[in-house]
Amino acid sequence: MTLLKRWFVRTRIDEMPPGARIAAYALLGLWSLVVLFPLYWMAITSFKLPVDVSAGPAYLPFVDFRPSLDAWRYIFVDLGPDTFRPYLNSLIVATCGTAAAVFFGSMAAYALARIEYRPPVAAVGLGVLMLAALVAAAGWGGVDPRIAAAACVALFFLLLRPVVRRSRRHLGNDDILFWIVSQRILPPVVTVIPIYLTFRSVGLLDTHLALVITYATANVPVVVWLMFDFFDGVPKEIEESAQIDGATRFAILFGIVFPLVAPGLVATSLLVLILSWNEYLFALFLTTANAQTLPLLVAAQNATRGPQWWNMSVLILIMILPVMLLTLTLQRFIVKGILVGAVKG
Amino acid sequence: MTDMHTPVHDARLGQIAAAQHSKSVSLRNVGKTFGDTRVLRDLTLDVHAGEFLVLLGESGCGKTTALRIIAGLESATEGTVHVGDKDVTRQLPRDRDVAMVFQSYALYPHKTVYENIAYPLVVRKRPKAEIDAAVREVAASVQLEPLLERYPRQLSGGQRQRVALARAIIRRPAAFLMDEPLSNLDAKLRGHMRAELKHMQHELDITTIYVTHDQIEAMTLAHRVALIDKGELQQLDTPARIYSDPANLFVAGFIGSPPMNFLRGTLANGRFDAPGVALEADVNHQGDATLGVRPEECALVAAGEGQVRGRIYSVELIGDHSLVTINTGEQQVVVKVSNTFAGEIGREAGVRVNRERVYFFDRQSGQRIRRA
Numbered sequence: 001m002t003l004l005k006r007w008f009v010r011t012r013i014d015e016m017p018p019g020a021r022i023a024a025y026a027l028l029g030l031w032s033l034v035v036l037f038p039l040y041w042m043a044i045t046s047f048k049l050p051v052d053v054s055a056g057p058a059y060l061p062f063v064d065f066r067p068s069l070d071a072w073r074y075i076f077v078d079l080g081p082d083t084f085r086p087y088l089n090s091l092i093v094a095t096c097g098t099a100a101a102v103f104f105g106s107m108a109a110y111a112l113a114r115i116e117y118r119p120p121v122a123a124v125g126l127g128v129l130m131l132a133a134l135v136a137a138a139g140w141g142g143v144d145p146r147i148a149a150a151a152c153v154a155l156f157f158l159l160l161r162p163v164v165r166r167s168r169r170h171l172g173n174d175d176i177l178f179w180i181v182s183q184r185i186l187p188p189v190v191t192v193i194p195i196y197l198t199f200r201s202v203g204l205l206d207t208h209l210a211l212v213i214t215y216a217t218a219n220v221p222v223v224v225w226l227m228f229d230f231f232d233g234v235p236k237e238i239e240e241s242a243q244i245d246g247a248t249r250f251a252i253l254f255g256i257v258f259p260l261v262a263p264g265l266v267a268t269s270l271l272v273l274i275l276s277w278n279e280y281l282f283a284l285f286l287t288t289a290n291a292q293t294l295p296l297l298v299a300a301q302n303a304t305r306g307p308q309w310w311n312m313s314v315l316i317l318i319m320i321l322p323v324m325l326l327t328l329t330l331q332r333f334i335v336k337g338i339l340v341g342a343v344k345g
Numbered sequence: 346m347t348d349m350h351t352p353v354h355d356a357r358l359g360q361i362a363a364a365q366h367s368k369s370v371s372l373r374n375v376g377k378t379f380g381d382t383r384v385l386r387d388l389t390l391d392v393h394a395g396e397f398l399v400l401l402g403e404s405g406c407g408k409t410t411a412l413r414i415i416a417g418l419e420s421a422t423e424g425t426v427h428v429g430d431k432d433v434t435r436q437l438p439r440d441r442d443v444a445m446v447f448q449s450y451a452l453y454p455h456k457t458v459y460e461n462i463a464y465p466l467v468v469r470k471r472p473k474a475e476i477d478a479a480v481r482e483v484a485a486s487v488q489l490e491p492l493l494e495r496y497p498r499q500l501s502g503g504q505r506q507r508v509a510l511a512r513a514i515i516r517r518p519a520a521f522l523m524d525e526p527l528s529n530l531d532a533k534l535r536g537h538m539r540a541e542l543k544h545m546q547h548e549l550d551i552t553t554i555y556v557t558h559d560q561i562e563a564m565t566l567a568h569r570v571a572l573i574d575k576g577e578l579q580q581l582d583t584p585a586r587i588y589s590d591p592a593n594l595f596v597a598g599f600i601g602s603p604p605m606n607f608l609r610g611t612l613a614n615g616r617f618d619a620p621g622v623a624l625e626a627d628v629n630h631q632g633d634a635t636l637g638v639r640p641e642e643c644a645l646v647a648a649g650e651g652q653v654r655g656r657i658y659s660v661e662l663i664g665d666h667s668l669v670t671i672n673t674g675e676q677q678v679v680v681k682v683s684n685t686f687a688g689e690i691g692r693e694a695g696v697r698v699n700r701e702r703v704y705f706f707d708r709q710s711g712q713r714i715r716r717a
Contacts, residue, residue, distance in 0.1 A: 237451035240418050245465040245512070246439040255468075259455045 046071050046313035053309050071310035075318075083297065083315070089287075090294040091322075092208050094276040097215030102269050104216070105223025106231075106261075108180070110253065112173050112224070113231035114239070119176070122167030123160060130156045177228060184221045188281050196285045206288045214286065215276040222275070223268055230264030231257065266333040274323055294319050367551045368429035368442075368519035369394045370415060375424030377410055377576075384410050385576045388424070392520070392554055397546050399567035400556045401599075407576040408556045409524055415554060416522050417441050428519050444513035445522040448529060450505045452497040458484075458508050459493040465516045483515045487545075503534050510545070520552040527562065539565060560600055564588070572596050594711035597637045597704060603668060605704075606643070606678045608636045608653075612705065612714070621673030624652035624698065626705060627716050633708035640681040642702040645669060645688070651695035653678055657688050671696055 013024055044060075045053065047067035058064035075083050130152040137148040195214060196205075204210040234257055242252045258265065280295040287293065298319065301312040370392040377385040385407045392398045400408040413419040415426055417438035425434045433441045444465070452461050459480055460467075466476045484490050487507040497505055506526065513521055526542070527535045543566050546553050557563055563570050564584040572579045572587065572595075580592040591597035597605050610619025612634040617626045622636070648654070655673040667686050671678045671694055678696055688694065705714040 235449065235451065237447045237449050238453060240416075240438075241445065241447060241451035242453070242464070242468075243418070243438040244416055244441075244443065244445045245468060245516070247464075247468040248439070251468055256453060 042313040042316055045309055046317055048310050050308075050310065071314045074311055075314045085290075086292050086294050086297045087318070089208065089291055090277060090319075093211040093215065093283075093291070093293060094273055096208070096212045097219065097276045098269055098273045100212065100216035101219035101223050101272050102265065105220040106227045106265065106268075108220070109224045109227035110231045110257065112177055113228055114236075117173055117176060118170040120164045120167045121169045121171060122163045124171065126156060126159055126163050177224065181221050181225050184218075188218070192281060192285050195282070199286060205286060206291050208291050210286045211283060211291060211293070214282050215279065218282070219272045219275060222272060226268045226271070227261065227264060230261040234260050263334045266330050270327060270330055273326070277319075277323060366517065366519060367394045367549075369396075369427075370443075370520050370552055370554060371427045372411070372415070373425045373427070375411070375414060375421045375426065377407070377414060377419065377422045383576055385414070385421075388573075388576075388578055390571060390578070390581065392552055394552055395550045397543075397553045397555065397566055397568045399563040399570045400554065400573060401560060401563040401570050402558065402573035403599075404558055406573045408558075408573045411573070412445075412522050412524055412554060412556045415441075415520075416443055416445050442519040443522055444516045444518040444520075445524065446509045446513050446526045448525040450497075450509040450526075450529075452505055452508055452512075454497050456496075457493065458489060458495050458497070458500070461497070461508055462489075462493075462511045462515055465512060479515050483511045486514070487511050502530050503538060506530065506538060510542075514549070518551075520554060521546075523553065523555045525557055526555075528557075528559070542566065560602070564600075572599060574599075591637075591704065592713055594635060594637070594706045594713075597706070597713075601639055603640050603679055603681070605637045605639050608638075608673075608676050608678065609708065610634060610636060617705070619673070620675050621654045622652060622676075624703070625700070626703075628705050628714045630705065630707070630714045634714060635706045635708055637704040637706060638678075638698045638702060640668065640679045642699040643678065643680040644697045644699075645671075645680050645682055645686070646695045646697045648693035648695055651697035653696035653698065655694065655696070657690050657692050657694050659690060660686065660688060669694075 013021060016024060044058075044067075047061060047069070048058070048065055049068050049070055052058055052065040055065075061067045133155075134145075134148050134152040137143040137151075138145040141148075199205050199210045204213075238256060238260075239252050242256050247255065278295060279293075280299065283293045283296055284299075287296065294315065298312055298315045301308040301315065370390075372388050372390040375385060375388045376383070388407075388411055390398070390411075400411055402408045410419060414421050417433065417436060417440075421434060425432055427433065428441055428443060453464065456464065462483060463476050463480045466479060480493070481490070484493055487510055489504070489507055489511060492500065492504060497508065500508065506529075509526070527538055530538060539562060546566075555562075555566060564587075567584055569582060570584055570587050571581045574595050580587055580596045582590070582592075587596060588600055591600065594607070598607065608619050608622055610617055610622060610633075612626055612628065612630045612632060614631075615626055615628075617624050617634065617636055619636075624636075643653075644651075653671065653673060655671040655678070658670040658672040658677060661668045661670075662684060665684060667682050667684050669680045669682050669686065669688065671680060680696055706712065707714055
């Protein structure tokens with residue numbers, strides 16, 4: 001029993017017996033190796049010539065092979081604008097998409113944490129029914145989609161009052177939250193064709209806007225899911241106190257609530273930014289040349305002549321650089337215990 | 346223990362008081378239902394300007410809901426709320442000119458003490474110089490001057506309490522609302538802060554509505570106590586009259602420690618009878634009734650004397666007095682006696698009750714049966 005218990009007691013590493021300490025450091029060292037080796041491998045590969053790569057594994061620069069700046073010159077000089085444009089595209093698309101997702105997502109999360117919604121089941125059912133009717137009428141009935149849509153919307157609002165008055169059962173905030181999060185259950189590859197067709201029909205293919213909209217929409221559920229818990233953790237009395245003190249709803253949200261959930265906001269933004277920065281599938285379908293992003297450029301190095309590992313390594317290195325810098329600068333915001341002292345003695 | 350022995354600063358409070366504009370608060374037939382649950386029923390209360398009114402009751406009795414309705418944090422299902430002569434029933438909390446101190450203090454953890462206290466003026470966009478002067482004045486009055494640059498997490502419970510008070514005072518509101526503000530403090534500090542609150546309210550002369558479940562707090566602080574049970578006002582009166590002239594069985598049983606003795610019996614022809622109990626009653630009422638008498642209005646006498654006969658069931662030494670429980674067979678009577686009392690358990694004894702201090706209640710309705 002005591003032995004079992006000791007397994008779960010957290011010990012500081014300098015309080016461990018020497019044997020255990022050596023074992024712990026060995027394990028940690030081994031894991032660091034697992035994590036860092038790919039980065040090291042990429043770094044040295046970017047300084048290799050094709051011949052060094054194909055000649056078999058070479059581990060140490062100046063010993064196993066002669067470092068060369070060929071790949072770097074190719075990416076920055078030969079490719080030049082063709083590198084910088086996707087870089088800029090990625091920056092624009094990822095930051096705008098993240099900003100939109102975090103803005104709308106956190107608003108929704110705050111509303112779900114603070115306002116009680118009770119949508120009647122009947123209203124939701126009516127909405128689904130009208131949607132089905134729209135699809136049937138436009139798809140099989142040959143009705144003009146615009147007329148069908150207008151008719152369905154009109155019918156929905158016409159029937160809403162009488163239907164809702166009759167229904168007693170209603171959904172709650174948990175159901176809405178689940179519905180929002182459930183949109184991530186669908187594999188993206190399933191949705192990519194409809195999204196492609198949608199953007200084609202509105203003429204937005206190969207634009208920043210298409211990717212910004214897609215990334216924002218795809219990441220709103222992630223933001224809502226994560227931020228809901230942070231907003232929920234802010235004691236209600238703090239906001240009530242601010243209400244009585246005379247603050248408006250928006251003053252409370254921006255002056256009291258957001259500062260209190262700042263760590264969550266930073267962590268969530270970082271996560272969404274990384275998801276958007278690395279996104280490949282949607283970018284592949286929605287862009288061709290003008291709005292192409294970095295992941296596509298990396299993939300493009302796997303060309304007809306075979307994978308250009310050295311070029312790919314350079315690209316990946318410059319691609320992870322901003323993310324690393326951002327993480328390091330934002331890390332200090334991700335602190336615990338910001339709410340200490342708010343309530344209770 | 347730096348919280349102790351730091352009395353609030355009289356002269357400063359006086360200056361603040363001069364600028365207060367205390368107003369009356371009144372509720373008219375206020376009711377509140379959450380779904381199918383009724384938490385408040387037909388509550389009518391008039392709190393005079395400058396009065397200290399305590400809403401007293403057990404947890405879940407609706408007293409906090411009543412306070413939140415006055416603050417505007419909940420809406421009344423029916424009835425109206427007035428502050429001064431303005432109807433505020435449909436107004437937002439920020440337009441009601443009331444300040445509130447929460448049980449948990451609800452300080453803004455990311456703001457310093459200074460910023461916390463200044464917040465009500467900052468959101469009202471008052472000039473910086475005016476805010477600064479007001480903050481320093483109020484902070485001085487509650488002895489917070491040296492702590493202005495600290496954050497709430499660096500303060501003790503009593504200090505946080507005073508920040509919450511300062512934030513309420515700085516507004517110079519028409520009324521203070523307090524929701525169990527002392528319940529998070531330890532017993533010693535609570536007694537100290539209670540005295541301080543009472544003094545501050547007296548100096549500021551500001552209408553105060555105070556919610557508590559602690560009858561000692563209610564009795565010591567209030568000008569008048571409103572006792573609430575199951576969402577209904579039971580009695581609204583001065584502490585002395587609540588204690589000595591209870592309106593019904595609930596009030597009689599709620600107030601007083603040790604609680605009032607209740608004996609079930611029947612009233613007939615000017616007499617109250619129950620097994621082991623026989624006593625003259627000057628009330629015109631026939632039928633089932635409950636007799637109430639406080640332990641301090643009873644005296645232990647020799648067996649055969651007094652209106653109650655029974656055996657000693659237990660003797661408890663409390664400190665400055667002892668409590669003796671007498672078993673009459675079916676019911677029990679607690680008698681407060683001197684702490685030198687020594688009686689054997691099981692011995693026969695009599696109880697003489699002070700007939701001037703006996704209350705009768707209708708068994709069905711619980712209402713007091715008044716003297717003829």
